[in-house]
Amino acid sequence: MFIIRKIVLVSTINAVVTPALQADVLPGVSALSETIVRESAIAFVNTTASPGLEGATLSVNDGAREQWRSSLGFAAEFTLKDYIFNGYWGLALVGGSLNDKFELTGDDGQLVQFDLTRDVVALRGSFGLSFPVNQYLKIRPYLSLSVSDLQTEILVDGLLTTGPIENTTTTAVFNTKAQMLSTIGSVEALYSRWYGDNRLELSAHYHLIHTDSFSEDNPVLQTKALNDVFQLKSTFSGPTGLTSIGRPWRWLAYANHTNFLSQDKFSLGYTSLFEFGVGMEWRMNIKPLDWFGWQMLGLRAGVITSKDVEGFNVGLTGR
Amino acid sequence: MLLICTSIISAACVQPVKLKGEGYVLIRSNYPILYFNGEQIEPAYRLDIEAGENTVVIVYNTYQHDYYCTFSWTAVANAVYEVTDQENQYPLTLYRWVRTNSLWASRLDPVDPLDCIEQEKGGELI
Numbered sequence: 001m002f003i004i005r006k007i008v009l010v011s012t013i014n015a016v017v018t019p020a021l022q023a024d025v026l027p028g029v030s031a032l033s034e035t036i037v038r039e040s041a042i043a044f045v046n047t048t049a050s051p052g053l054e055g056a057t058l059s060v061n062d063g064a065r066e067q068w069r070s071s072l073g074f075a076a077e078f079t080l081k082d083y084i085f086n087g088y089w090g091l092a093l094v095g096g097s098l099n100d101k102f103e104l105t106g107d108d109g110q111l112v113q114f115d116l117t118r119d120v121v122a123l124r125g126s127f128g129l130s131f132p133v134n135q136y137l138k139i140r141p142y143l144s145l146s147v148s149d150l151q152t153e154i155l156v157d158g159l160l161t162t163g164p165i166e167n168t169t170t171t172a173v174f175n176t177k178a179q180m181l182s183t184i185g186s187v188e189a190l191y192s193r194w195y196g197d198n199r200l201e202l203s204a205h206y207h208l209i210h211t212d213s214f215s216e217d218n219p220v221l222q223t224k225a226l227n228d229v230f231q232l233k234s235t236f237s238g239p240t241g242l243t244s245i246g247r248p249w250r251w252l253a254y255a256n257h258t259n260f261l262s263q264d265k266f267s268l269g270y271t272s273l274f275e276f277g278v279g280m281e282w283r284m285n286i287k288p289l290d291w292f293g294w295q296m297l298g299l300r301a302g303v304i305t306s307k308d309v310e311g312f313n314v315g316l317t318g319r
Numbered sequence: 320m321l322l323i324c325t326s327i328i329s330a331a332c333v334q335p336v337k338l339k340g341e342g343y344v345l346i347r348s349n350y351p352i353l354y355f356n357g358e359q360i361e362p363a364y365r366l367d368i369e370a371g372e373n374t375v376v377i378v379y380n381t382y383q384h385d386y387y388c389t390f391s392w393t394a395v396a397n398a399v400y401e402v403t404d405q406e407n408q409y410p411l412t413l414y415r416w417v418r419t420n421s422l423w424a425s426r427l428d429p430v431d432p433l434d435c436i437e438q439e440k441g442g443e444l445i
Binding site for chain 1: 332333334349350364379380381382383384386403405406407408410414416418419422423424425426427429435437
């Protein structure tokens with residue numbers, strides 16, 4: 001008979017790693033490798049804070065993982081007189097959370113249950129150029145710097161502790177923090193064409209992400225990584241005949257695909273997403289600070305799906 | 320304090336545009352204005368013009384083509400007009416620019432060009 005004692009350890013994972021078990025993140029659970037911990041943490045940050053991602057609420061593997069992300073940001077081009085190319089800049093504040101429940105078999109054959117919660121807040125700035133190939137096509141390379149603050153809480157149930165008479169299982173909580181600096185090189189190809197009053201927009205996006213991770217309380221997250229993300233986006237929009245304050249509303253339908261190319265499925269349970277939705281755009285056409293054009297404010301609602309993910313996206317967009 | 324700072328910052332933002340004189344109109348463009356009322360001029364990004372019927376030709380440059388867009392409109396006295404690219408049906412669109420407040424201006428009454436002539440790169444408008 002096991003006596004289950006609940007204890008709470010607000011400490012680091014490293015604190016329970018003995019010198020002889022440096023390869024193990026958690027003694028007695030060698031199935032939880034450093035690779036899993038690193039890649040899942042970086043994958044979470046990448047799937048939250050990468051450029052081109054919009055808000056989402058995701059349920060992975062029948063509810064075993066729940067993830068959401070939300071962002072408040074703006075991007076715009078600015079004219080460089082006497083040059084064919086334009087400048088491009090963007091700023092975004094991003095937040096997200098992940099709850100992940102999973103089980104591993106301990107080294108002594110016992111079932112170890114994990115309840116992991118990650119929260120991230122990131123600030124991202126982008127700067128680059130936009131090259132108009134012709135009236136319809138632009139190529140836009142840009143560089144982004146993103147600073148993320150990642151907090152993780154892991155509740156582990158089923159760890160074995162050795163007692164004088166018998167082994168007992170315990171529950172432990174580990175809290176860790178990490179700061180991640182991501183340098184992201186992006187290239188986008190944007191095509192748009194009008195058919196009467198209707199407009200078709202197609203774009204392809206590639207992001208190469210170099211992440212430097214720093215953690216004072218978890219050496220496993222003292223690491224670097226290189227990942228890449230590919231996106232295809234399409235939008236079709238048309239007039240509605242509705243106006244507000246003299247400005248027209250347009251309807252839109254969109255379909256997007258995001259593929260986290262270098263992400264292993266074990267990290268978050270998925271590697272790609274499809275999103276389909278509809279929305280409305282209000283062409284407010286203002287110029288904040290008399291500096292850059294803010295054409296529209298929109299409301300979108302979409303469903304997100306893939307082989308391993310179901311979710312939705314409802315949110316405001318601006319352009 | 321926040322109010323004072325906000326006021327100072329916002330006052331420095333969208334300023335009323337000074338016009339050349341009563342009855343004049345300012346047109347400013349993100350792309351060079353090449354022709355004004357049929358006359359070729361030195362490429363300019365802003366022009367003080369008289370109110371009334373006016374025609375300008377503005378070039379939108381890309382790496383494959385140059386697009387010479389002709390705008391003809393009735394300019395209202397003491398107004399400010401602005402030409403920019405907004406991925407509309409034509410490469411360029413003319414707006415009436417209105418200072419709404421210190422924080423933003425509005426782009427109103429969009430006018431499409433009469434036409435945009437597509438020329439091969441390096442060609443000239445005939």
